[in-house]
Structure formats: C-alpha cells, structure tokens
Amino acid sequence: MDGSxxxxxxxxxxxxxxxxxxxxIAGGDLAALEALxxxxxxxxxxxxxxxxxxxxxxxxxxxxGFVLRTVQNEGRRLIVGVxxxxxxxxxxxxxxxxxxxxxxxAGPARITQIGHAPLIETMRRRxxxxxxxxxxxLLDGAIHRRWxxxxxxxxxxQRIAHIYAELHHRLALIGRTSQxxxxxxxxxxxxxxxxxxxxxxxxxxxxxLRELGLGEIRRGDLYTENWRAIEAYARFDxxxxxxxxxxxx
Amino acid sequence: MDGSxxxxxxxxxxxxxxxxxxxxIAGGDLAALEALxxxxxxxxxxxxxxxxxxxxxxxxxxxxGFVLRTVQNEGRRLIVGVxxxxxxxxxxxxxxxxxxxxxxxAGPARITQIGHAPLIETMRRRxxxxxxxxxxxLLDGAIHRRWxxxxxxxxxxQRIAHIYAELHHRLALIGRTSQxxxxxxxxxxxxxxxxxxxxxxxxxxxxxLRELGLGEIRRGDLYTENWRAIEAYARFDxxxxxxxxxxxx
DNA sequence: CGAAAATTTGACGACTCTCAAGTCGAGTGG
DNA sequence: CCACTCGACTTGAGAGTCGTCAAATTTTCG
Numbered sequence: 001m002d003g004s005x006x007x008x009x010x011x012x013x014x015x016x017x018x019x020x021x022x023x024x025i026a027g028g029d030l031a032a033l034e035a036l037x038x039x040x041x042x043x044x045x046x047x048x049x050x051x052x053x054x055x056x057x058x059x060x061x062x063x064x065g066f067v068l069r070t071v072q073n074e075g076r077r078l079i080v081g082v083x084x085x086x087x088x089x090x091x092x093x094x095x096x097x098x099x100x101x102x103x104x105x106a107g108p109a110r111i112t113q114i115g116h117a118p119l120i121e122t123m124r125r126r127x128x129x130x131x132x133x134x135x136x137x138l139l140d141g142a143i144h145r146r147w148x149x150x151x152x153x154x155x156x157x158q159r160i161a162h163i164y165a166e167l168h169h170r171l172a173l174i175g176r177t178s179q180x181x182x183x184x185x186x187x188x189x190x191x192x193x194x195x196x197x198x199x200x201x202x203x204x205x206x207x208x209l210r211e212l213g214l215g216e217i218r219r220g221d222l223y224t225e226n227w228r229a230i231e232a233y234a235r236f237d238x239x240x241x242x243x244x245x246x247x248x249x
Numbered sequence: 250m251d252g253s254x255x256x257x258x259x260x261x262x263x264x265x266x267x268x269x270x271x272x273x274i275a276g277g278d279l280a281a282l283e284a285l286x287x288x289x290x291x292x293x294x295x296x297x298x299x300x301x302x303x304x305x306x307x308x309x310x311x312x313x314g315f316v317l318r319t320v321q322n323e324g325r326r327l328i329v330g331v332x333x334x335x336x337x338x339x340x341x342x343x344x345x346x347x348x349x350x351x352x353x354x355a356g357p358a359r360i361t362q363i364g365h366a367p368l369i370e371t372m373r374r375r376x377x378x379x380x381x382x383x384x385x386x387l388l389d390g391a392i393h394r395r396w397x398x399x400x401x402x403x404x405x406x407q408r409i410a411h412i413y414a415e416l417h418h419r420l421a422l423i424g425r426t427s428q429x430x431x432x433x434x435x436x437x438x439x440x441x442x443x444x445x446x447x448x449x450x451x452x453x454x455x456x457x458l459r460e461l462g463l464g465e466i467r468r469g470d471l472y473t474e475n476w477r478a479i480e481a482y483a484r485f486d487x488x489x490x491x492x493x494x495x496x497x498x
Numbered sequence: 499c500g501a502a503a504a505t506t507t508g509a510c511g512a513c514t515c516t517c518a519a520g521t522c523g524a525g526t527g528g
Numbered sequence: 529c530c531a532c533t534c535g536a537c538t539t540g541a542g543a544g545t546c547g548t549c550a551a552a553t554t555t556t557c558g
Contacts, residue, residue, distance in 0.1 A: 053488075071398050073484065078401045080394045092387045095380065100391045100489045124376065131344065134383050137390060138341045142349045144393035145329045149320050151400035152327045152445030155513070187536065196401030201514055203538060219523095219536085235322065239302075240349045404545065436504065450546055452505060468504085468555085 012037040012112040013061055015086025017132055019173035019243055029129040032122055037061065037112040043105035045185065050090050050103040058113040060089045065109025066184060069101040070193070079194040081144065082106075082163070084170045088136055094119070107185025142240045151196065154235065157205035159195040161214065162234035164222045169238045186220035261286040261361040262310055264335025266381055268422035268492055278378040281371055286310065286361040292354035294434065299339050299352040307362040309338045314358025315433060318350040319442075328443040330393065331355075331412070333419045337385055343368070356434025391489045400445065403484065406454035408444040410463065411483035413471045418487045435469035 013033045021030065040063050043049060050056055052071065062085050069081035069089075080101055083089055093099045094116050123130035143166070150162050164182055171177045186194075192202035206217045214233055215224030224230060231237075262283045270279065289312050292298060299305055301320065311334050318330035318338075329350055332338055342348045343365050372379035392415070399411050413431055420426045435443075441451035455466045463482055464473030473479060480486075 069394070071394070073398060073402045076402065078398050080397045080401075092390065095384050095387050096391070096491055101394060127373065130379070134386070135344050137383070138344050138386055141341065141386060141390045141393060142345070144390060144397060145318070145320070145350060147397050148329045148393060148400065149322060149327050151397065152329075152442075153322045153325070189536080193401075197513095198515060199536090200516080200538085203536095204514090207538085242345055438504080446545095447547055448504090449506085449548080452507090453546090456506080 010034040012040060012063055013086075015063070015084075015174040015176075016061060016088070017136055018086055018175070020135070021132070025128045025132050029126050029132065032126055033114070033129060036114045036118050036122060038114065040064075040110045040112050043067075043109040043111060045105060045107050047105045048102055049105065049111065050093065050099055052100060052102050053098050054093075055098055056090060056093045056116075058115045059091055059094055059119055060103070060111045060113050062087050062089055063110040063112050066106040066186075067109055067111075068104045068106050068190070070104050071101050077193055078196070079190065081140070081147075082167065082194070084167065084174065085176065086174050088133070091133060091137055106190060139242060142242065146240045155205075156195050156197045156201055157208040157212075158234050159197075160191055160202070160205050160217075161209060161230050162236055163191070163194055164215075164217075165227070165231045165234050165236040166241070168227060169236075169241055169243065173241070173243050180223060180225065182222045182224075184220040184222075188217075190220070191217075259283040261289060261312055262335075264312070264333075264423040264425075265310060265337070266385055267335055267424065269384070270381070274377045274381050278375050278381065281375055282363070282378060285363045285367050285371060287363065289313075289359045289361050292316075292358040292360060294354060294356050296354045297351055298354065298360065299342065299348055301349060301351050302347050303342075304347055305339060305342045305365075307364045308340055308343055308368055309352070309360045309362050311336050311338055312359040312361050315355040315435075316358055316360075317353045317355050317439070319353050320350050326442055327445070328439065330389070330396075331416065331443070333416065333423065334425065335423050337382070340382060340386055355439060388491060391491065395489045404454075405444050405446045405450055406457045406461075407483050408446075409440050409451070409454050409466075410458060410479050411485055412440070412443055413464075413466075414476070414480045414483050414485040415490070417476060418485075418490055418492065422490070422492050429472060429474065431471045431473075433469040433471075437466075439469070440466075 010030055013030065016030070016033065043065070049060060049067070062083050064085055067083040067087075067089055068079050069083070071078050071080055089103045089111065090099055123133065146166075150159050154162060167184065168177060168182050171182070188202045188206060189199045191206070192199040195202060195205070197205070210216050212233070214226070214230050215222050259279055262279065265279070265282065266274075292314070298309060298316070311332050313334055316332040316336075316338055317328050318332070320327050320329055338352045338360065339348055372382065395415075399408050403411060416433065417426060417431050420431070437451045437455060438448045440455070441448040444451060444454070446454070459465050461482070463475070463479050464471050
C-alpha cells in the first residue's frame, strides 16, 4: 500500500511508518491501530506531554506538528530527538515503565493516544503490528546513532544543516514536504539545544549557512533552492532512515 | 531469579539482561534462549563481525569481552556504542534487514549466535522472550540518548569519565566488576573515537583525570579509589540503565 | 635487540563559550 | 497610528576547549 494513500485513509495513524509499510504489514493491521487511536488532542507550544520518570497509561502518536524529546542537565534543557507526524512519542515507556526523557511540543501540535492495555492486546493478536512497533523503536535507535556520529564529526553549522536534511527526508516519507521551504517552529535556541551549542553560536552557524548560500533560516523555517548542497554539506545520507523497506519479519 | 545465579546457570546467554530479569521473564524463557545459542566463537582484536549494510542470518550475543559499534565518516572510524557481555550485538539487523553500523571486537572476545529463523519462531511461542528482546533494544536507545546528552553538555574528560562510569554499572549488572579497577582493551584512540575528539586530546583528557585525582587510565584500564567522585565529575546517574526492573508487560 | 604501536608533549590556529550590548519583530495598550 | 514591551535575533571581545602538525618517549612484541 502506498504511503500517501495510507495517510489519507487513516486520519490519526496513517502517517505511522508511512512509506515503510509496503511489506510486512497489512491494511488490516493499520486499521486495527486506527480503531484504537483516540480523538486527536491539541498541544500548545512548549506543553509537556510526559515528564521524565513519569509512568504513563497510553502511547501517543504525533498527528500534526513537531515534538521534542528533551532532558535536563544542570538547569539546561537539551534536546535528544525530534519527532514528526506518524512517530510514536513515548513507546519506550510501555516496556520500560518510565521514560528517560520528556516529551515536549514544539509549536502547536496534535496527538492521538492509545491505551497500553488495548495496544498490548492488539499486538498479541496481530504479530505484524507488534513487529511494526518494534521496527519504529529500532528506527529511533538508528536516528540516535546518526546524531551521535554527527556530534563526533560535524561542527555546529553542519549539525543544523543535518537536522533540516533529516527532517526534510522524514517529512517526505509521510508526504509532507514542500519544495523550497521546510517550515518548523524551532527557535535558534531550540536548534542550539539540539546541537549542544550556545544560542549565540547557533546564530552564527545559521549565519554561516546563509553566507555559504546553502539556505536561509528565518524563525525556524529553512528556505533553500538546493537541498543537494545542504545534504552534501551536512554529510547526509538517508540510508539510516530505512525509507525503502518494511520490517524484515 | 537473581542475576548472578542466572549468569552461572546459563553459560552462553546468562548475562542477557542479567539483573533486569527478576520480573517478566521466566527461567524457561531464558533456558529456551540458551538452547538456541550456538557454541561460543572467538573474535580477535579488531575483527569485524558485521559490516554496515550487510545482511545477516543470525543474531549474536556477546559472551566475553567488549565489542564496539562503529561507523565510518570520511575515512575516520567513529564509535557509536559499546557492548558488554550479555548484550545482543546486531538485533536491529533482524528487523531492519541490514545494519547501520559495524560490529567490531575490541580486544579478544567471544560471542554466541542464534539463527534468526529459530529465534523468531521461539519469540512467537514465548511472548515474554519477545518482550525481553524488545526491552534490550529499548535499552540501547536509552543509552544512545544519554550519549547524545553527554556530547551536548560534557567536555572530553567528562565524557571519558562517563564512559567508564557507565561500563562500571553495566558490568555490575552482570556481576563482573572488581572494586578498584575496570579493565578494558581500549586504546586512547578508541576513547577518542567514542568521544569525538582527536587522540591527542583524548590523551590530555586522560591526563586531566589523573591530575584531578579521579583515577588513572593505563592501557584502557581505569584504576580508581573513588567511583563516586568519577560519577559526580561525569554527571553520571544510572537511572537510564533501568537496572532495577524488568519489562513492564 | 628492533620494529611497530601507543602514549606524551609543545606550538599555533580554529571552534565555541561567556559576558555584554545592541537590533529586529510581533503584539499590546493608548 | 504610535509608543511600548518582550522575546528572538545579532554583533563584538576575550577566554577556554579542541584540532592539527611535528616530534619525542614509552610500551609491546616478534
């Protein structure tokens, strides 16, 4: 089933692993997930959905907007991950009992929630769905590893470019890209917290991307004529997003 | 069942999630895993078990030694994770079809392997085992997130201290710590590749830990009288290792 | 011993931090 | 409409962390 078709058919969960569900998961599995998903709930900018250490009774899927995975360290907020629509936001909490990060909305967002108990029961009846959930957390892990590599090899401007390149591809997988712009609600302080640099330095990095002619970031929105150049500058290679395939088993 | 008892009972797989199997997994599940595990295989220092992009037919568990998860970038080797005995080394490959990192032995190591097909079949019959495997990959994710936080907030010396503090706790969970020393086969270049700094700077960071009186690293072995001081210096908090609990479902 | 690898040291430049100050932009109240 | 305000963004200066080049020293191992 094509990703965009899935997205249109299932309003709440259609973006879940969209583009990666061609094999391995049947339409019935996704319909079962959609049937469990609650009425979408709005989150305000900065609203904290789950605090670290908190136990939760349901799993949340992002429907619209962006969500950050944050941790605190000595009073500073750090960002350890970004979610786009279709992502499960707090699936580890279902298995690990608590979360090691906070889930915070970046800009207005909408989520849908599924109780742990019915989700587990449905996973038991639908092994393909269970595998899809595992797949999605493995994908989180692959993205984490790429971020680690980026910290080890890229400077601030390249890290910012990589973040936008990654989001561009992840949004493409769910059919939500526009050609010349990637709109996000991120402030430069958000970008700094993703890159582990000071807001002042994030500003200089944004300026460098502009000076290099790669793109212009204004209030979180990246405007560019040349995604290829941005990807080359950020050493971006989409293989780690496993965009071309479904689960193997 | 106590972790150390498990370790002694099952020679090959006993360290798998040892210390975290008190609940949620029965002895029979671990015995089933042990029954699938092949005769331990020796790996030489630097030997590559799985290359990135390679498809594999079996999952590997580390029995003895240390293993690195590495990626290449512009000719430089980066380390995105470290495994200790009991860890699955390449479980994502079973679901994702290929691996986004290489699995490389650090020093001599021993592994045991389990074919994907029998493992999947056993997971189907033993849901608790399937959950344990998922749990272990979620734990990988939590460790990845902590590494990301470390890159965002710690300097080179603190990162090295954090690596040793983390390994000390992970080894404690499988009953393999000694009080005053943590022996590893890591060179300073290995530490540099884990921290994203140059080997020369890693050397200075090691020297700083010595000058601060926190500990002495000689040929990968950390000798210290004061683990608490190292943990405080590295902002280490073991909560993210989920050492006190089993899977929730 | 001799070769190879690992570790150590010094010098200089690049990246990034902090402190401080100033500019821009979107709302708000008059 | 304008002045005001607040947050976001921008700029400059000096200091700390880290990279690179080069070279020396120590350790390991055949």
